[in-house]
Amino acid sequence: MYICAGLTSNHIPLNQHLHHIAVADSPCCPACPETDESLHHFLFDCPQYAQEHHVFGRAIGQEATSLSYILTEEHALGLLIQFVNATVQLRHTFSEVSLPEHNAARR
Numbered sequence: 001m002y003i004c005a006g007l008t009s010n011h012i013p014l015n016q017h018l019h020h021i022a023v024a025d026s027p028c029c030p031a032c033p034e035t036d037e038s039l040h041h042f043l044f045d046c047p048q049y050a051q052e053h054h055v056f057g058r059a060i061g062q063e064a065t066s067l068s069y070i071l072t073e074e075h076a077l078g079l080l081i082q083f084v085n086a087t088v089q090l091r092h093t094f095s096e097v098s099l100p101e102h103n104a105a106r107r
C-alpha cells in the first residue's frame with residue numbers, strides 16, 4: 001500500500017512529496033498551514049477540496065475512504081484521476097486569483 005501511495009504521489013503535485021524532492025519550500029498544505037500535504041490529507045481530509053471529496057465519495061461509495069482500494073481498483077483509479085484533475089484546476093484558479101494585477105488595472 002505504501003509503495004502504491006508513493007507511486008501515485010509522484011504524479012500528484014503534493015507539497016509533502018515536492019518538499020521531499022526539494023521542489024517545494026514547505027511540506028504543508030497551502031490551505032492548512034499546520035498539516036503536511038500528504039496523499040491521505042489531499043484525498044480525505046483537506047477542507048479546501050470538500051466539494052470534490054463529496055463528488056468522489058458518492059461516485060465510489062463505501063470504499064471511498066480506503067486508500068488501498070482506490071489505488072488498486074481500476075474503476076476507483078479512474079475516479080481518482082478525475083478528482084485530481086478537478087483539484088488541480090482549483091489550484092490554478094487559486095493562484096490566478098492571488099496574482100497581483102495592478103499594472104494591468106492601471107487604465
Ligand SMILES: [Zn+2]
Nearest residue numbers: 029031032046
Ligand atoms: Zn489541506
